[in-house]
Every structure is written in structure tokens, then in C-alpha cells.
Amino acid sequence: MRTILRHLAVAAVGLALAGPLADAQAQTATSKKRVFIDQDGAALGTDMISTLAMLQSPDVEVLGITVTAGDAWVKAGTAHMLRMLELTGHGHVPVAAGAAFPLINSREKAAAWEAQYGEFSYKGAWNPGRYHEPDVVPTPPTGATTLKPIDLHGALFMIQQIRKYPGEVTLWVGGPFTTVALALGLDPEIATLAKELVLMGAGFNVGAGGNHRINGRREFNWWWDPEATRIAMSAPWKRIVITPVDISVKTSLNDDLKRRLAASNARAAQFITKFHPVGQSGGGGFMWDEISVLAFLDPSVITQQQQLYVNIDIDHGPGYGQTIFVEDVVPGPTPRPRTMPSWWRVATVQWDLDLKKFYDQFFQLMTR
């Protein structure tokens, strides 16, 4: 309890910054885009590399990072994130541990669902091949870190930083929504105080189930915690941008790209070269979260996108965790805006990208 009270006291300091002090800070602002990152934390692959891409941008000030359970448990994921920061020269960026478990979903519930409706090919921290207990932190393949997370829960850290710069902070989410849902429960105003919500998640029309086999609309980030996704996607953000799994499968951390990066002495490039060597696909593969980051940095990377109402099925039946979506216009000879219940929010959904621009800009970021 004492720890919780201390967290709340620190958060209260952050909340107090919404007044004149915040205005003074805003006036000293740089022209950089302010971003708060919420990410899950597999030791290798898209979680680390996308976060690194954001940190490498000269146009962005990363206010902080919270790590949420998903691809890895939160304690392991936080260690992975800190180690990546340590190795790439970004160790000054504060990291807070976020949500440890989904709100309702669990490993046991997922297993019961699978027994009834079919097996998922990918379950993040629940994958049998990588499973360990939530409190265990195995030595990461990248090595043990000497850095520590800050002494504040990720949800409170998120609230504090969004309130510090009203209207300026892009909340970028590359993992499940549990920490965001907790933050919204504590302080619903962050949805309107943030500049926008930008995320990787959801699946729409991925052919033959895409990389999730059973159903391309059951994308991992959203499926891990459907109720949190419903809470986050129903909040009144000023703007929502979604990088869905549909576009992820058009990219890969391929050997040509790795060979080009290997020639660079930059720490970011060397991180990829050391832990994602040419000819080894482990942890590489599709660049799910990287697309979301690069499209945020330069929207012209995206060549096709669409406005849709987007949310998630939270009925505990066969559709649990599926992306649901509706066109924002009623088609016909004279199309008109579609009216939906308030929990449906319109999002910009990215469908296609300029691959050359994407890879070139990724290369530039990683070799700085």
C-alpha cells in the first residue's frame, strides 16, 4: 500500500503540472514532436527495433516509455527494453513497467477458447515454446541490463506525461492496450488531452488468416486483451491512426537490408547486426511496429489509407478478440456520413506503403 501511495503522490505532482507550470514548460518547447511510447517487450524483433527507430529520429522527443505485457511478460519486457536502450545510447530515456496481465483474458481462458474454437499460432508470453512464469526474468539474449525502471507505474507515468504537455503528446502504442485502459480508468481526460493515438494493431482482410492462421481479424496486440482494446478504442481521442497487420505483411527485415546496415558503425545499426544476423530470421520477419513509427515520422510513407469505424468484439464466443469495423459513410447515389453509437470511433487505417521510401528512411534512422 505504501508503494501505491507513493506512486499516487508522484502522479499528483504530474497532475499539478496541468496549470501555469505546464504553460511555462510548453513555451520552452522545442519544435520536436512529443511522443509517449507504450510497447510490449520481446527481447528481439519489432518491439525493440520500432522503439529504437522512434528514438533515433531527430524530429522526436520521446518523453518516456512504458512496457506492457504481451510478446513478453512485463518484468522480462522491461528488462529487454532497458537493455536495448543501454546498448544503443538511449539509456537516459525513462522507462516504467506497465500492466502485468490483461484485464479479463488469461493464459487459461485462452487455452479454453482454443480447445473450443481452434489453436492460435501466436500467443506472445503464453507461447508454449517460450513460456516462463510471469515473475521470472531469464537473462535476455541481448544480455542483462544495469539500468532500472523508474519507481512509478506505467499507467501513472503515461498520465503524468500527457498532462505535462496538453494537446502536444502523441501516444504511440505498439503492444496490447492494458496500460492505456488502466490510465483511462484513472484519468479519462487523457484521451482529449493527448494530441492523438497512433498504434499498431487490429486486422481487417488479411488473406487466409495472414500470419495468425485461423482468422486475420484476430491480431495479437488486440486479442491479448480485448476488453482493454474496447476501452482504449472507445475513448474520445482527437485522432486515431491504425497500422494493421494487413500492411505489416508487406515488409520484412530482410537480408539485403541487414547487409546494408552491417556496414554501418552506428550503435542502432550494430544492435540489429549483432542480434539479427544475416540469414537468421528469428525475431525479424515482418516489420509490424516499424511501419507505424515510420509512417508517424513521415506520413508520405503511406500510399493508401481509409477512414473506418474500428473497434473489437468482446463477446466471449468464437469472435472474441476480433477486429470489427464499419465504413464511416453510407454508400449510395449520395453517400452520407454514417452515425454510430458513441463507443465507435473513426480511425485512419493504413492499407499500403511506399516500400522504397520505407526501407530508405529506416536505413537512414538506423545509421545515424
Ligand SMILES: [Ca+2]
Ligand atoms: Ca509490439
